[in-house]
Amino acid sequence: MKRLYRSYDASTTIFKELEAKYPEYFKIESIGQTWEKRDINLITISKNIETANNKPALFYTGTIHAREWIGHELAIEFATYVLKNLETDPTLQTYLNESTIYMVPCANPDGYEYSRKHFSFWRKNRRQNLDGTYGVDLNRNFPIGFVKSTATSSNVYGGPEPFSEPETQSLREFVLSHPNITIALDYHSQGNVFFPAHDFRHEDTIDTIDMNTLCANMAEEIRKISGREYGIHQGKPPAKLISGSGREFYYSQGILSSVVEVGTRNISDYMEDMNENIREHIPALIYALKEVDNYDKISLMKRVSSFEASEIGSNHVTLKWDYQLNKNIYFEIFRSQKDKQFCNSSNLIAKTQALEFSDINLASNRDYYYNIRAVNKKTNQKSPFYPQIKIRTLVEYDEYSRTYYANAKGTGYVAENLNNNPKHFGVNSLFVGIDENKGISYAIISINVKSLPQNALIKLASFNLYPINRVSTTIEKYGEWNVGLVNQDTMGDITNFEDVNNMEIIRYIGRPTESHQLTQGIWRNWHLSGLECDDLKKSIKNDTIILRVEGPKELRVGRSKQMMQWDIGYGKFGFGLTYRPRLELTYTIEPTSIALFPKTIYTVSKNEVLEDVITPGFDKNGNKIYSTFQFNLSSLPPYNDTMITKAYFELNSTKIYIKDDIRFHLEFVDDNINKSYKDITSREVIQNIGYDVSATELKNNQTQYFMFDSFSEMTLNEKLKTKSDISFVLKPTSAFKALKDKTVSWEASNNSTLCPKLILEYIPKRRFPVEKVTNAQLVMENAKIKVSWNNPKDSGFVGAKVIKNPFRKPLSAQDGQKLYAGIDEYTLDDFGATDIDKYYAIFTYDDVPNYSEPVILEYKAK
Numbered sequence: 001m002k003r004l005y006r007s008y009d010a011s012t013t014i015f016k017e018l019e020a021k022y023p024e025y026f027k028i029e030s031i032g033q034t035w036e037k038r039d040i041n042l043i044t045i046s047k048n049i050e051t052a053n054n055k056p057a058l059f060y061t062g063t064i065h066a067r068e069w070i071g072h073e074l075a076i077e078f079a080t081y082v083l084k085n086l087e088t089d090p091t092l093q094t095y096l097n098e099s100t101i102y103m104v105p106c107a108n109p110d111g112y113e114y115s116r117k118h119f120s121f122w123r124k125n126r127r128q129n130l131d132g133t134y135g136v137d138l139n140r141n142f143p144i145g146f147v148k149s150t151a152t153s154s155n156v157y158g159g160p161e162p163f164s165e166p167e168t169q170s171l172r173e174f175v176l177s178h179p180n181i182t183i184a185l186d187y188h189s190q191g192n193v194f195f196p197a198h199d200f201r202h203e204d205t206i207d208t209i210d211m212n213t214l215c216a217n218m219a220e221e222i223r224k225i226s227g228r229e230y231g232i233h234q235g236k237p238p239a240k241l242i243s244g245s246g247r248e249f250y251y252s253q254g255i256l257s258s259v260v261e262v263g264t265r266n267i268s269d270y271m272e273d274m275n276e277n278i279r280e281h282i283p284a285l286i287y288a289l290k291e292v293d294n295y296d297k298i299s300l301m302k303r304v305s306s307f308e309a310s311e312i313g314s315n316h317v318t319l320k321w322d323y324q325l326n327k328n329i330y331f332e333i334f335r336s337q338k339d340k341q342f343c344n345s346s347n348l349i350a351k352t353q354a355l356e357f358s359d360i361n362l363a364s365n366r367d368y369y370y371n372i373r374a375v376n377k378k379t380n381q382k383s384p385f386y387p388q389i390k391i392r393t394l395v396e397y398d399e400y401s402r403t404y405y406a407n408a409k410g411t412g413y414v415a416e417n418l419n420n421n422p423k424h425f426g427v428n429s430l431f432v433g434i435d436e437n438k439g440i441s442y443a444i445i446s447i448n449v450k451s452l453p454q455n456a457l458i459k460l461a462s463f464n465l466y467p468i469n470r471v472s473t474t475i476e477k478y479g480e481w482n483v484g485l486v487n488q489d490t491m492g493d494i495t496n497f498e499d500v501n502n503m504e505i506i507r508y509i510g511r512p513t514e515s516h517q518l519t520q521g522i523w524r525n526w527h528l529s530g531l532e533c534d535d536l537k538k539s540i541k542n543d544t545i546i547l548r549v550e551g552p553k554e555l556r557v558g559r560s561k562q563m564m565q566w567d568i569g570y571g572k573f574g575f576g577l578t579y580r581p582r583l584e585l586t587y588t589i590e591p592t593s594i595a596l597f598p599k600t601i602y603t604v605s606k607n608e609v610l611e612d613v614i615t616p617g618f619d620k621n622g623n624k625i626y627s628t629f630q631f632n633l634s635s636l637p638p639y640n641d642t643m644i645t646k647a648y649f650e651l652n653s654t655k656i657y658i659k660d661d662i663r664f665h666l667e668f669v670d671d672n673i674n675k676s677y678k679d680i681t682s683r684e685v686i687q688n689i690g691y692d693v694s695a696t697e698l699k700n701n702q703t704q705y706f707m708f709d710s711f712s713e714m715t716l717n718e719k720l721k722t723k724s725d726i727s728f729v730l731k732p733t734s735a736f737k738a739l740k741d742k743t744v745s746w747e748a749s750n751n752s753t754l755c756p757k758l759i760l761e762y763i764p765k766r767r768f769p770v771e772k773v774t775n776a777q778l779v780m781e782n783a784k785i786k787v788s789w790n791n792p793k794d795s796g797f798v799g800a801k802v803i804k805n806p807f808r809k810p811l812s813a814q815d816g817q818k819l820y821a822g823i824d825e826y827t828l829d830d831f832g833a834t835d836i837d838k839y840y841a842i843f844t845y846d847d848v849p850n851y852s853e854p855v856i857l858e859y860k861a862k
Contacts, residue, residue: 004274005072005073005116005267006073007113008038008106008109011041011072011105011106012039012041014076015041015079015105016028018083021083022086024048025045025046025047025049025083025086026049026079026083027043027044027049027052028041028043029041029042029044031104031170031171031173031174032166032170032173033166034108034109034126034166034167035125035126035127035128035165036109036110038110038113040104040167040170041104041105041106041109042102042104042174043079043102043103043105044100044102045079045082045096045101045103046096046099046100046101047086047096053100053180054180055099055100055180056180056181056182056296056297056298057100057102057181057182058099058100058181058182058183058184058285058288058292059103059175059178059181059183059184059185059250059255060075060101060103060104060105060184060185061103061104061107061171061184061185061186061187061246062074062075062103062105062106062186063105063106063107064139064167064188064246065108065111065137065138065139066108066110066111066114066122066123066125067115067120067121067122067123067267068188068189068190068266069112069115069189070188070189070263070268070274070277071107071186071187071189072105072112073274073278074262074277074278074281075105075187076105077278077282078281078282078285079101079103079105081282082096082101091286095286095290095293098292099289099292101289102178102181104171107138107167107246108124108125108138108167110125110126111123111124114126122135123135124138124155124157125165127159127165129152130152131152133152133153135157136157136158136164137155137156137157137159138167139244139246140157140158140242140245141164141165142162142163142168142172142248142249143162143163143244143249144200144245144248144251144252145242145243145244146162146243147243147244158244168246171246175249175250175253176253179297180296180297181250182293182296183214183257183288183295184246184247184250184251184257185257185259185285185288186246186247186250186259186260188259188261188262189263189265189266190261190263190264190266191261191469192229192230192231192261192262192263192264192470192520193230193231193233193470194215194218194230194233194260194261195233195235195242195247195258195259195260195261196211196212196214196215196256196257197211197247197251197258198234198235198241198248198251199248199251200241200248201833202830202831202833203833203836203838204806204807204817206303207256207384208387209371209385209386209388210295210384210385211234211256211257211258212234212340213371213385214258214288215232215258215340216340216343217291217342218230218260218285218287218288219232220342221283221284221286221287222283224283225280225283226276226279226280226516227516228280229516229518229519230519231467231518231519231520231521231522232519233468233520233521233522247259256295262277263277263476264473264475264476265474299381301374301376301382301383301384302323302374303373303383303385304321304322304323304372304383305322305323306321306386307320307321307372307387307389307808308320308321308389308809308811309391309811309812310356312392312394312812313393314396315360315362315364315393316358316359316360316361316362317362317368317370317391317393318357318358318359319333319356319357319358319370319389320355320356320357321356321386322355323355323374325353325355328376329374329376329377330351330352330374330375331352331354331372331374332350332351332372332375332382333348333349333350333359333371333372334347334348334349334370334371334372335347335349335368336369336371337366337367338367338523339369339390339522339523340522341369343371343373362393363393364395364396364399364586365392365394365395365399365460365586366392366393367390367392367814368390368392368393369388369389370388370389371385371386371388372385372386373385386807387807387808389815392812392813392814397643397645397713397717397765398588398591398643399459399586399587399588400456400586400589400765400847401584401848401849402451402584402585403583403585404447404448404545404583404584404585405447405569405577405580405581405582406446406568406581407446407447407544408426408568408569409426409446410444410494411426411430411444411445411446411568411581412425412427412428412443412444412495413432413441413442414441414442414494414496414497414500415431415438415441415497416438416439416441416497416501417437418497421497422495424495425444425494426570426571427570429468429469429565429566429573429574430443430445430549430565430566430567431443431563431565432481432549432550432551432566433473433479433481433551433561433562433563433564434551434552434553434554434561434562434563435472435561435562438563440497440501441551442497442500442501442548442549443548443550443566444486444494444500444546444548444549445547445581446494446544446545446546446547447544447546447547447583448544449543449544449545449583451847452540456537456587456588457587457588457589458533458534458536458537458585458586459586459587460527460528460533461528461532461533461583462510462525462526462527462583462584463509463528463547463581463582463583464526464581464583465524465566465567465581466524466566466567466575466579466581467519467521467522467524467564467565467567468520468521468566468575468579469520469564469565470519470564470565472561472562472565473515473562473564474559474562475556475559475562476515477515477516478556478562479514479515479551479552479562480514480515480551481512481514481518481549481550481564482549482551483547483548483549484503484506484507484508484509484549485507485509485532485536485539485545485546486503486504486505486539486546486547487505487506487539488541488542488544488546489541490503490504491503491504491546494546500548506539507531507535509526509528509532510525510526510527510528510532511526511527515552515562518564524566545583549566551564567579567581568580568581588645588763589763591645591646591762592761593759593761594635594636594759594760594761595752595758595759596631596632596633596757597631597756597758598629598630598631598755598756599630599632600628600629600630601613601627601629601630601748602627602673603616603625603626603627603628604625604626604627604675604677605625606619606621606623606677607619614627614651614730614746614747614748614756615744615745615746616664616730616731616732617662617742617743618662618732618734618739618740618741618743619740619741620740620741622737622738622739624681624731624732625743626680626729627729627746628680628728629727629728629756630672630725630726630727631725631726631727631728631758632725633723633724633725633726634723636723636760637762637764639717639720639721639723639767640766640767640768641767642762643717643762643763643764643765643767644720644760644761645761645762645763646708646713646759646760646761647707647708647712647716647760647761648690648705648706648707648708648758648759649666649690649705649706649728649758649759650703650756650759651666651730651746651747651756652703652704652746652747652754652755652756653698653704653744653746653747654702654745654746654747655745656695656699656744658695658742658744659695660695660736660739660742661694661695661734661735661736661739662695662732662733662739662742662744663692663693663694663695663732663733663734664693664730664731664744665688665731665732665733666688666689666690666728666729667683667685667686667687667688667731668687668688668708668712668716668726669683669685669727669728669729670683671683672725672727673727673729683729686715687711687712687715689706689707689708689712689728690706690707690708691706692733716760730746732744766846766848766850767850768850769844769845769846769852769853770796770797770844770845770846770852771792771794771844771852772792772842772844772852773790773792773800773825773842773844774789775789775790776788776789776842776855776857778840778857778859784828784829784834785828785829785859786826786827786829787819787826787827787828787829789825789826789855790825791844796846796847797846798823798846798847798849799822799823799844800821800822800824800825800842800843800845801818801820801843801844801845801851802819802821802841802842803815803817803818803841803843803854804816804819804838804839804840805838805839805841806836806837808839809841809856810841810854813843813845813854816839816841819840821845834862835861836861837858837859837861838858838859839857839858839859840857841854841855842854842855842857
């Protein structure tokens with residue numbers, strides 16, 4: 001028995017004392033009795049206890065598993081905190097004016113007391129089964145997904161039938177008689193993860209985003225207190241699903257529901273760990289209370305009726321949506337760079353009453369996630385969220401993008417105390433860290449990058465692992481997980497522990513992941529610096545990169561494991577190929593440089609035209625003298641397969657004796673310039689090139705470079721389309737109004753070193769995607785939806801990508817669940833539900849990649 005944890009009788013006494021002290025806010029009552037005749041306590045908290053049942057409510061359940069004491073203990077502390085602060089905290093007053101808290105602090109009183117007094121690892125209730133064994137797992141005794149079993153001694157034995165137990169019957173009757181419940185949280189240990197409810201189908205539901213966002217916002221409240229990061233994982237096939245859970249029963253009643261797994265041990269050290277767990281979860285629960293009113297079934301605001309990205313560029317996204325507007329409605333738009341992230345003031349990017357929003361100044365080739373909800377500014381009630389949009393901005397004009405996945409044969413783990421390490425490759429998960437049985441364990445990840453050009457210059461890189469289980473990471477804030485680039489020249493056998501242990505690591509990449517940052521169900525990313533990108537490129541051998549993932553190598557006395565499990569994507573324990581370890585690269589290639597020499601050069605004054613002379617300035621009357629240059633782009637490769645990435649104009653001055661304040665601007669002009677002074681003075685300027693140059697600067701530096709900015713480079717690329725001539729004007733300016741008879745001479749000779757020249761750098765890159773697929777169709781095959789098509793006959797074709805989305809037509813190749821990418825002409829939606837309407841989108845892509853417009857197929861459930 002842990003002394004600082006309260007007994008069931010102690011908590012009952014505490015709640016009765018609170019009721020006596022705060023009768024207008026608090027009530028304790030029994031909603032049933034256990035097998036051993038203990039009352040199942042329910043507590044209610046509201047600003048007015050008499051009207052509590054008339055308001056939307058948060059339903060909290062704790063310790064349905066006997067050995068998971070956190071639920072009971074947190075309930076005591078949360079209730080005490082709310083009541084002590086209610087009269088002085090205006091935020092709590094606002095929330096509890098509009099909402100109610102229901103709590104069953106301990107849903108398994110008999111099992112809890114047995115765990116406290118006799119066998120701490122006890123999990124079930126204390127029913128005596130017919131064969132003399134004891135206990136039913138109450139969290140397997142609900143009807144949704146219930147599994148019939150005769151293994152009564154199993155820790156997950158679900159009972160003879162759903163709701164066979166008095167504890168679950170009491171919970172059922174309470175929930176069914178309180179339709180005002182909008183959010184239900186079931187507190188467990190261990191794992192530091194939220195498990196939102198699912199419906200046993202491999203499809204997101206309309207409220208998946210609501211549950212994920214609720215959990216993410218609670219997780220952010222936790223992170224602000226302790227720095228601890230919570231995972232979010234909504235279980236779906238092919239992963240093994242929990243059956244007969246209370247979470248799914250509550251969800252079946254239209255309640256947003258999630259399990260909350262707290263801490264890294266079932267019964268933590270109270271002063272060292274449990275106290276902090278309680279402290280960080282109180283603000284998380286207060287946040288959940290804030291959302292209760294927004295999901296009130298009686299006055300539920302409608303979510304927007306559509307939400308899509310209508311335009312995606314390399315640096316911007318345009319979003320649009322539909323809603324019935326009135327003067328009191330506006331919309332909140334949130335942007336994140338990772339999935340399952342919070343939506344709060346820190347990532348709120350717009351409040352608008354319009355039905356469209358453009359998000360600008362984004363980074364190229366990055367993933368962005370957008371969420372939207374409507375708000376009534378008069379009542380401050382907010383709607384549920386519309387399903388999230390995921391997009392990836394396009395690559396910049398000089399960029400390419402690649403996503404490389406781990407090679408199954410070369411990816412696995414090796415453990416110090418195991419003899420079958422070669423069998424860990426290509427199957428199962430990656431175990432990294434240390435435990436008493438395996439000893440030290442490393443993961444080895446092999447990634448084939450054959451398609452990466454030899455002259456690639458990597459600009460950005462990130463390595464990504466999907467964490468599927470952190471339950472074996474049992475020590476709070478202890479150890480870190482690092483990823484290292486392996487020197488393959490001294491590598492040895494990647495399936496041999498000693499060789500792996502002794503590998504030379506060229507460099508560790510990204511920032512280490514500390515134990516309190518380990519999550520479940522949210523991708524973990526190691527972002528590489530510029531130097532690390534250089535070493536990544538150098539580490540390639542035989543078109544392969546080898547990475548070693550390592551964790552802590554020592555254990556604290558008395559602890560048995562500090563081991564993290566990551567998905568490999570393959571094998572029966574993986575979540576599917578989408579979750580393979582992956583390396584994402586943004587790169588450019590070394591450009592070709594070419595110098596273009598002027599087709600014509602003129603200096604034009606009011607009184608004369610000089611050919612092959614560059615002497616701009618001011619004549620004796622103070623009129624400007626201009627110099628013009630014309631170039632031809634016909635020597636460059638074709639527009640469709642060429643991208644100009646850099647341009648600059650080089651001019652060399654002759655001896656300068658002038659002392660006056662005279663400056664020169666180089667202008668990119670719209671049309672060919674003729675010899676007419678009138679035409680030159682009325683020219684249309686596209687853009688000034690670079691910065692102006694003063695006569696003083698010319699004395700110090702004979703050679704001047706006028707660099708093209710981004711807009712000028714874009715215009716230059718457009719001029720390449722027609723291989724047209726392009727023109728420039730060198731214009732003088734001065735701060736003095738009466739500057740006269742002042743000119744500067746520049747080199748105009750045929751000397752290739754000193755004469756004017758336009759320097760262009762370009763790379764071979766497709767500008768446009770290949771053709772769309774043809775003959776796309778949906779058919780049923782062996783009770784699965786089959787998507788088929790014909791690929792285009794185009795030498796630039798690299799593959800086709802299939803995206804599924806049950807809520808909207810996927811206009812982006814990222815917006816939905818990826819089913820397939822490759823050169824085949826069909827794919828099966830292996831786990832897709834056949835009773836749900838949905839859209840399938842097929843995109844073709846090239847090696848940039850440029851994605852075609854999608855071919856959309858609509859599936860209608862029969």
